[in-house]
Amino acid sequence: MFSSRPDGMAPDVSFILPVYNKATALPYFFTSLLAQQGQFSCEVIFIDDASTDASRSILDSFAAKHDFVRVISNDNNAGPAIRLNQGAAQAQGKYLALFDCDELLAPDAIAVMLELARDHDADMVHGKGRKTDASIEQAKAGMIGSDIDVKTFDDALDRILGRGMVRMTWLVERVLFNQAGGCDPDVFIQDESLPLRLSLHARRVIDANMVVTSIPDAGSHLSVNKMQQHHDRFLTYANFLCEHPEIASDKRRKIFGKCISAARKAKRDGAPFNTLDLELRYLAHKIGLGRNDPVGLSRFAFVFQNLSGIRRPIKP
Template sequence: MDTPLISFISAVYNKADVVLETLELLRCQRGVPADKMEFVFVDDSSTDTSLAVLREAAKADSRVKVIASDVNRGPSVRFNDAAAAASGQYLLAVDADDMLPANAARFLLDAATMTSSPLVFGKSRRSDACLDIPADAALTVADSPLTFCAQRKIVRMGFLCERQLWEVAGGADERVFIQDQSLPLRLSHAASRLTYVEDYVYYLRSRGDENLSNNVQQQHHDRFFALLPFLEERGLQPDARRALISQIVSAGWKAKRDSGVSMPLMSWAGLVYVLNRLIGIQPTTDRLANLAADLRLLSGVRRPSEVSN
């Protein structure tokens, strides 16, 4: 196969019931020549038949690459593994149980070319439908990508980026288990320009038992620690800092609120949350450090350094 134009990449954990449907949606992308697409799946030590299912698919289609892992490290690590194995000029990251409209790859590629952007995001929603992106969907171009990403609270997969940009950004933050927040932030920080499709380009299936979004504490924890390192960046634009801190305060408050500990709004953490929302008051460095220490003690939260066989 010639060098692909686009590599669809995914991390897989116990998705045997839906991963072939996801692969078929990727194979059926319109407007991209079949020999210009490849599909890279990294199985994160699934306990179901996901790996066997994918290996059978690879036997029938040489464009499908399957990488097996002996230990479960989480999607941040495995998406990076998939990106490292990909050879396309562009990467399109997709969760193994989600859906991409049939015209998404072509639309995102055209948007990247038309706006000279190495990174293209769009809206996502949870729905059983998977509708084409409207041909006249509006595009917003941002020349301050990190600020835009932080203000719009961009998360999820289903984005297109140049493979070189992924390499420069370092991919997902492997100190954080879930990649949803760190990837958009890190890619945006490394990008010179970002384009956002003001319509739905990505669809999430109904939550299954293995869906990480079922663990709200994991979501809060990973959101907090994906955001926190950016506050150490020199020359961070004030608007970006305010947007990042707003999300950090929200994630920290929600993590403590949902931990089962009584957290009235008039507590110190609640007061910081309310004042940040009302007038933009920012927590002190010490307060953020204390909050980070509390979140590191949360139970039921996975971290990539905690290897699970």
């Protein structure tokens, strides 16, 4: 059974949990957190992003009952990326546990992730989520156990530029988070910007084929807005290219390609790109022509920045 940190000592794990209008799911998520098995100390930091439902009062009730729970309240809705950074800035644990508060944790999620991090000297550990048609009241999260397919990558950036590591099912070292600067504060949803930025500084990333969260039907998710996804994916990679000119040319090409891919998908879903211009840029990239730098993306960035119906961060 996990415990709160002893007085004057840093905890092993800090849960950093942004919340916006999760009142329906929060009691069930928190129950799965309290049910965590294993010998580790923790603190739990909820960051309320100006919820308009009962989330804040529910969080306050958690804090009133448990001395390891802290609630950070905010008067304006800034977005999960900024709120995750805000919570991490106050964390004291060696590791940060990063999850969505409308999912259910496997009972041994943290214990297994900690063991993998320590056994493989990894500063990033990623698990998987499994969707269920059950409501959150009826959903169950099973044990992970020991039969796990574990892959380790010393070139974390190369792995992150692959596929399938965008769920918020992370255990990462706090030192790494701080070194990377956390989430991109210019992108509303952090799902892709966080692992990308972390990977540039990581020693080793673990991609484990284990289900650490059950994802029930708990209401609306930011990720169901496809245009928001395309917008945030484009800006994530375009910003990263601009901030890191030192990245090797083969990786720059992959990053540039992700930007073009995001623009093409946005065009398919109704964004007003010039079709000929976009397809010519795509073909040029495919055959290795043109420079893979942010200048070549500026006209696409302009379209994304002027899309309506997109949620953008509000910086403090």
